[in-house]
Amino acid sequence: xxxxxxxxxxxxxxxxxxxxxxxxxxxxxxxxxxxxxxxxxxxxxxxxxxxxxxxxxxxxxxxxxxxxxxxxxxxxxxxxxxxxxxxxxxxxxxxxxxxxxxxxxxxxxxxxxxxxxxxxxxxxxxxxxxxxxxxxxxxxxxxxxxxxxxxxxxxxxxxxxxxxxxxxxxxxxxxxxxxxxxxxxxxxxxxxxxxxxxxxxxxxxxxxxxxxxxxxxxxxxxxxxxxxxxxxxxxxxxxxxxxxxxxxxxxxxxxxxxxxxxxxxxxxxxxxxxxxxxxxxxxxxxxxxxxxxxxxxxxxxxxxxxxxxxxxxxxxxxxxxxxxxxxxxxxxxxxxxxxxxxxxxxxxxxxxxxxxxxxxxxxxxxxxxxxxxxxxxxxxxxxxxxxxxxxxxxxxxxxxxxxxxxxxxxxxxxxxxxxxxxxxxxxxxxxx
Amino acid sequence: xxxxxxxxxxxxxxxxxxxxxxxxxxxxxxxxxxxxxxxxxxxxxxxxxxxxxxxxxxxxxxxxxxxxxxxxxxxxxxxxxxxxxxxxxxxxxxxxxxxxxxxxxxxxxxxx
Numbered sequence: 330x331x332x333x334x335x336x337x338x339x340x341x342x343x344x345x346x347x348x349x350x351x352x353x354x355x356x357x358x359x360x361x362x363x364x365x366x367x368x369x370x371x372x373x374x375x376x377x378x379x380x381x382x383x384x385x386x387x388x389x390x391x392x393x394x395x396x397x398x399x400x401x402x403x404x405x406x407x408x409x410x411x412x413x414x415x416x417x418x419x420x421x422x423x424x425x426x427x428x429x430x431x432x433x434x435x436x437x438x439x440x441x442x443x444x445x446x447x448x449x450x451x452x453x454x455x456x457x458x459x460x461x462x463x464x465x466x467x468x469x470x471x472x473x474x475x476x477x478x479x480x481x482x483x484x485x486x487x488x489x490x491x492x493x494x495x496x497x498x499x500x501x502x503x504x505x506x507x508x509x510x511x512x513x514x515x516x517x518x519x520x521x522x523x524x525x526x527x528x529x530x531x532x533x534x535x536x537x538x539x540x541x542x543x544x545x546x547x548x549x550x551x552x553x554x555x556x557x558x559x560x561x562x563x564x565x566x567x568x569x570x571x572x573x574x575x576x577x578x579x580x581x582x583x584x585x586x587x588x589x590x591x592x593x594x595x596x597x598x599x600x601x602x603x604x605x606x607x608x609x610x611x612x613x614x615x616x617x618x619x620x621x622x623x624x625x626x627x628x629x630x631x632x633x634x635x636x637x638x639x640x641x642x643x644x645x646x647x648x649x650x651x652x653x654x655x656x657x658x659x660x661x662x663x664x665x666x667x668x669x670x671x672x673x674x675x676x677x678x679x680x681x682x683x684x685x686x687x688x689x690x691x692x693x694x695x696x697x698x699x700x701x702x703x704x705x706x707x708x709x710x711x712x713x714x715x716x717x718x719x720x721x722x723x724x725x726x727x728x729x730x731x732x733x734x735x736x737x738x739x740x741x742x743x744x745x746x747x748x749x750x751x752x753x754x755x756x757x758x759x760x761x
Numbered sequence: 762x763x764x765x766x767x768x769x770x771x772x773x774x775x776x777x778x779x780x781x782x783x784x785x786x787x788x789x790x791x792x793x794x795x796x797x798x799x800x801x802x803x804x805x806x807x808x809x810x811x812x813x814x815x816x817x818x819x820x821x822x823x824x825x826x827x828x829x830x831x832x833x834x835x836x837x838x839x840x841x842x843x844x845x846x847x848x849x850x851x852x853x854x855x856x857x858x859x860x861x862x863x864x865x866x867x868x869x870x871x872x873x
Contacts, residue, residue, distance in 0.1 A: 381807075543812040545805065604806055614808060651809030664808065 352443035358574035359444045359452060365565025366455040370398045370462050373562050377555030377617065378466050381610070381663050384547040385748025386470045387758045393469065397462040397481040404485040405454040407431060412490030413453065414498060421501035425494045443573060452569060456518055457489050463522030464724075466663030467530040470544075471537070471745055474753050476738040480529075480731035488525065488723035492716055493517050508694020509712035510684060510705070512581070513570035515625025515676040516716040523670025524717060525724040527661055532728050533738055535660035537745050544662075547758070549610045556613035560589060563620050567627040577690065581627040585620065588639030592619025595643035603651075614668060618646035621672040626680040629690055634683035641679070642672040674713055681709035762857040762869065763831045764823060768794065769842040769850040771820045780841040781824070784833055787873070789824040800848035819850060825857055827870055 375394040382390040401409075408430050415425035429435060432450060441449040461481045468477075495503045496517050511517060536544070546552065567585045571578035596615025597607040622642025623635060630638060649667030661667060684696060684705070691697035695704030732738035744752040751757065769777060774791065781789065795816035802815040826834050835852055843849055862872035 540810070545812060546807055549807075600806075604809070604811075606806060608806055608808075610807055647809075655809075 349440050350443065351440055351445070352573070355442070355573040355575075356444040356448065358578065359448045359569060359572065362565035362569025363448060363452040363455060365562045366452065366459070366569065367562075369559050369562035369566065370455070370459045371395045373555050373557075373559035374459065374462055375555065376551045377559060377613070378469065378552075378663050380548045380551030380553070380555060381466075381546040382469055383544055383748075384758060385750055387547045387750065388754055388756060389474065389749035390465070390469045392474065392754060393465040393472075393477055394462045396474070396478050397465055398458040400478050400481045401458040401461040401485040401489075402454050404482040405457045405490075406450070407486070409457055409485045409490040410450050410453065412486055413457075413493040417494065417498070417501070421498070422503045422506075423495060424491050425498055441572075453493070456514060456566075457485050457493070460489050460514075460518045460522040461485055463519070463665050463669050464526035464529055466665040467526030467661045468533045469662050470749065471739055472529070472533050473735060473738055473740050474749070476731050476735040479734050480727055480738075483731060484525065484724065484727045487727050488720060489517075489521065491723075492521055492719055495715065495719075496712065504708075504712045504715060507708050507711060508692065508697075508705070509708050510629055510680045510692055510694060510696075511625045511677060511712065512628040512680070513567045513624045515621070515673045515680070516712050519621045519624060519669040519673030520677065520713060520716055521720050523666045523668070523673060524720045526665030527659065527670065528721060528724040529728060530659050530661045530666070532725065532732075536662065537742060539660045539662075540655075540658075546610065549608075549613075553609050553613045556616045560616055560620060563589075563624075567624060571628055577628050580690070583632070584623055584627050584630055584635040584638075587632065588623035588626075588635040588642070589616055589619035591636050591639035592616065592622065592643035595640045596647055599644070599647050614646065614650065614664070615643045618643045618668050618672045621646075621669055622676040622679070624673070625676045626683065629680055629684040631685050634679075634685065637683060638676060638679050642675050645675045646672045677713050678706070678709050681706035762825055762827060762860060762873065764825050764855050764857050765831065765834055765838070766853040766855075767822050767838045767842065767850065768796070768819050768852075769822065769838070770844065770848060771818055773842045773844070774820050774822070777822065777838055777841040780837045781834065784830075784837050786824055786826060786830070786834055786837075789822050792821045792823075794819050794821045798848075798851070817848070825860060825873060827873060 371394065375391045378394055379387045379391045408427060411427050411429035412425050415429040417424045417426045435446050437447055439446040461484055496505060496509055496511050498505055563585055564582060567581040568578045571581055593612050593615035596611050596618065600611045601607045619639040619642055622638050626634065626638050646668045649671040650664045654661060654667055684691060686696065686700060688697050694708055695701040728738065740749065795818055797816055800817065802813055802817055805812045805814060831854060838852055860869050860872040
């Protein structure tokens with residue numbers, strides 16, 4: 330990715346070099362990858378979350394995910410892309426500025442390395458959109474829909490874009506220069522989305538009756554289907570993050586599949602051991618935990634690395650969901666924090682430890698430049714700390730603005746009691 | 762005339778119905794019900810959160826038979842519905858005062 334980003338900068342019109350040439354194979358792969366990543370949100374994540382929601386709120390949950398995607402994508406074109414991948418001038422360490430707002434200055438003939446810049450813009454836009462959508466799982470069944478949509482638009486520009494810039498924004502960007510390894514978004518997407526979910530869960534408050542009354546998922550089947558669609562789409566997410574139809578994408582395919590399979594088996598075994606029953610919901614959760622954990626490492630680790638990342642990713646996420654959540658008492662309803670943040674955090678740190686010392690795979694950083702693994706690990710620690718801090722502060726600020734603009738961020742008690750499908754959307758998931 | 766109500770495990774419905782048809786029980790009314798007895802409920806597990814379900818789904822079948830059929834009917838239901846495990850259900854027998862067939866106006870034993 331890093332090499333590629335340098336190429337992106339070179340591809341800007343003012344700096345265009347003669348050797349930039351469109352490669353049809355790379356272009357085709359990046360277009361397919363973009364569509365695969367899109368599938369992850371309005372199909373994969375929406376079903377994964379929707380299935381776990383109580384039947385009176387399932388449409389609202391789906392609408393939050395779909396709504397986040399469409400709003401965030403528009404915000405991405407308006408300013409997010411520019412803030413993430415533009416030239417930030419004196420603030421280049423932290424943001425990309427507004428120079429490319431509404432994609433001004435970018436032509437349809439421009440290339441990002443070997444494929445059109447517009448494809449890169451859309452590809453990255455699908456990442457922004459799923460990151461926002463991940464947080465919805467923490468506040469389903471009680472957050473106001475209007476507040477959520479305003480939040481999604483602002484958060485894309487104010488929180489997601491700067492974090493993306495710092496990690497992937499090219500020369501001069503804080504964590505990029507430090508040499509942080511994040512292949513496809515363990516910090517940028519999953520820690521970021523999961524932590525913002527937890528912050529929102531605290532700000533919006535618990536659901537009425539939580540944890541005393543039974544809140545049963547409408548359909549574990551839909552959740553399992555959602556997990557499968559996420560997995561399918563993840564080949565674009567991780568494979569596409571090689572930015573070409575090449576051998577690194579092939580490595581990402583292997584590690585993504587292997588780590589995920591190991592994580593699913595691990596979660597099932599833990600449940601079998603602890604609760605005497607291997608649930609399908611557990612297996613589906615293991616799938617997602619594995620996908621999240623391998624995301625930052627996908628193009629950097631080998632077979633043994635992928636197995637370790639997947640297995641421990643599942644253990645960490647299970648701990649978050651079944652132990653930590655109960656101890657701390659927050660209502661992160663669908664475990665965006667437990668699964669996305671914790672597995673993402675594990676993956677980001679594990680990448681520093683398990684990345685193979687192969688300079689054709691590594692990005693510039695302590696490990697590549699001097700074989701300094703401890704130094705690399707410290708850079709990984711720095712990157713999770715910076716991302717965590719920005720997410721924490723940014724999410725609080727954006728929530729209060731969105732809440733103020735929409736007259737409070739939470740539905741009233743009666744609405745919550747009746748269910749948001751009927752009261753907010755005026756429809757029902759099933760008319761039996 | 763007696764009414765026989767049997768609360769049984771749902772998956773036994775087909776067996777019981779066929780067995781009763783064989784001995785000449787000509788009709789029944791079936792309702793899906795929920796309840797518990799000694800079996801109590803069961804628990805469901807979602808990501809480590811355990812929910813106790815108190816009421817289990819059961820089938821309640823009602824049929825009305827003449828006095829001389831009561832014993833045979835009850836025995837047939839017991840035989841066909843029994844698994845030997847807790848939760849097989851119960852049978853209640855009670856008197857019926859009057860039966861009328863709506864179509865013809867026939868009464869009592871004529872109308873069974």
